[in-house]
Amino acid sequence: GVVPIRYRQLMLALRYLGYLVGLTPGHYARAALEDSFQSFLSGGQGYWTDLQLEYPVPLPPLDSLSPAMCSDLRKAVYQCEASTAKLTIQPGYLLHGRREPFKDESPKKVTAVLRHYLDVVVNASHRRSITRLLLSQHPLAIERMRYKQRYHRVLVPRDERVCRFGWRVVESVEHALLFCRGEVELVEWGWPTPCLNKLMLF
Ligand SMILES: [Zn+2]
Incomplete structure (x- = not known):
């Protein structure tokens, strides 16, 4: 089946962690991992801190980790994804129930198809932006504040x-695209909404 992107990212990160843990102590990447773990212990930022923010329970200390344990952690995430018990994932609600338009046919729900907006939006960066909006991968507060992050814990x-x-x-998304009049200067320039232009250019 389809694994939600945050679980997929976490599983990939844990696979990479298993690789790092398996390196010999003198390896540069291993040394960097140890540095990031020390930084985490002292309340600093870095790779380990980011990983811990994503992982729902405390990770074992670095010196007790083995590649096999990282593999077990990855399996635990996969099982967690199946039960959605620990992490909160809300797939893009804007696509739920969407009826896809078809030429000479009435719109209908289709699970997997080349979406209409991918065809009609000719600018590639606009296509990327609208896809991210629909799939909740955008920088608006409703999404960004849902998760703990490096600068927002x-x-x-x-x-x-x-x-x-x-x-x-x-x-x-609805507020940003349709209603926001938050910054007068942008509104006076004739932009539809400040958010549409200031926040959506990512
Ligand atoms: Zn606003």
């Missing part, structure tokens, strides 16, 4: 992920 309730321009509404 607390989970924020959905209602508090509000517009960065000061509106007391959730900074969602």
